[in-house]
Amino acid sequence: MKKILIVEDNEQNMYLINYLLTKKGYATLKATTGIDGIAAAIREKPDLILMDIQLPDIDGLEATKRIRESGADGSIPIIAVTSYAMVGDREKAIEAGCTGYVEKPINPETFILEMERFL
């Protein structure tokens, strides 16, 4: 069973993604801050990380950078999840070390397909 780390501060979003992934047969790990996300990534070595960009402490881009720098596992796909209209987010996310990019609002019907491309 593949392990997916969800880094997300919004409770409802977390519930939604977690529910969807569990129903689709994935094991999930949850982190609500950037720092917790980094720790979980290093400790648990998940198969994929869903990284929210707007987080209360350090933002998702910074967290991604630190995960990549920690050398925990350079090959973990990290998918940035961000709001509409943040200019240049796609580039910034790739630059920070993200593998892919998913825009909010999440469409449950296509979300799994998009995510699985990176697994």
Add this chain to the structure above:
Amino acid sequence: MEKNQSGNLIELLPLIGIGVASVLCIIVSVLSLKSGFFIVFQNLFYIPIIISCFYYGKRGFVFSVVLAFMYLILILIFTKEPSIILLATGRVIIFICVAGVITYLSLLRKQTEELRVVSAYTRNLVEASLDSLMVIGMDGKITDMNATMQTMTGYTRTELIGTDFNNYFTDPEQAKAGYREALQIGCLRNLSLELQHRDGHPIPVLYDASVFRNEQGKVAGVFAAVRDITERKEAEETLRLIHAELEKKVAERTRELSEANIRLQELDRLKSMFIASMSHELRTPLNSIIGFTGLLLMGISGSLSEEQRKQLTMAKNSAHHLLSLINDVIDVSKIEADKLELSIEKFNLSDLLYEVRDSLKLNASQKGLSLFLDMPEQTIYMENDRRRIRQIIVNLAGNAVKYTDTGEIKIHAEQTNGKVEIAVSDTGPGIREEDMKKLFAAFSRINIPGHSIVEGTGLGLYLSQKIAALLDGDIQAKSVFGEGSVFILSLPLRYKEAVS
């Protein structure tokens, strides 16, 4: 002509009179002398001759000499008496002498008279001048002046004559320097000085001076003209005051404007903050609504009845609609505040058009419309803002789907000379001529007769046009009412600021 001739005749009358009188006098004189009549009559011919000499000068003298010889000739004709001839000759000699003296006196009198007239004329001109005029000798003393000088200084002619001219100025040294300069160079113009009136008040003046020469051509002194410029000075002062007042007002307005500007900047900052926080705060719950309705519709939370599915779909569509309204409003505020940032990247236009088609395919097929792409075989690569271009094409194609009830929607792309044209054509109701100009206006909705009202804010085309302009492109609309519309988006292949 006649009038002229008679005029001449009148002028000639005294001459004729004198001529006739002279001849009569000569005859009387000759006859008197011959008959030894009264001595008074014998000398009668003197009278007209003296008169003509006195009034006609040299010409009168010549006339007199001629008459004298006539007299002598007449005597010779009438008598051979030697004593009478001798007497007559003596009289003629004395007579010519007298005529000469009288002529001389007459000429002298005329010359004096002419001199008097000329000198009075010159003087009157000097006195008529509105400027103070004065003549200053080589020693710096006033030798002559006009009446204006007397009124301007308050001193009389006798008081002024023979005094140092520079004493009548508030700055005697400067006045003296001007005088010296005039002597040296020959003239001096517009020296700004102040004349001192007898009662002490200063009069601003402009001082012009030039040298004058005596008969030998030697410099004899300086002729100075002093112009009262009190009125000009007052006008200048008024002007200066007005100017100062104006500058004060400008400074005041500038300050007010800069204060207003600061307030505006503060408001602008607040607005930007508001929009930024709105965009996050409004979207977060909406994302949740869209997510959960989507989840429910997938059926993984439990199976749904047909009615539940229908209602949830409505909720989901409304949520999507609300989200796009929020996004439009945010985009409009950003564009109006010049804060819409662009993100230029290289991309494949065909991929983008497939994406657009896929996102609208469901809506189109639900309405029974065919939606297809018409693209050249060669792939079109663009270097521009992919997301914004997608937004425009989604808007144009989305409108086509919304407004068209039967037929087809075609997205056609074509590359020419560094430009890309993307045309979205439909077989919809078309746009009436009068509606064409408000097509791209903000918040303008166009009602199509016989067509149900379509949801929207009236911001879509406005935004699309604005964004196209930001990307150095534009959108053209063509339509035949009742047949359909075409919207053509033209864009440069590469955005001007794209880094190669």
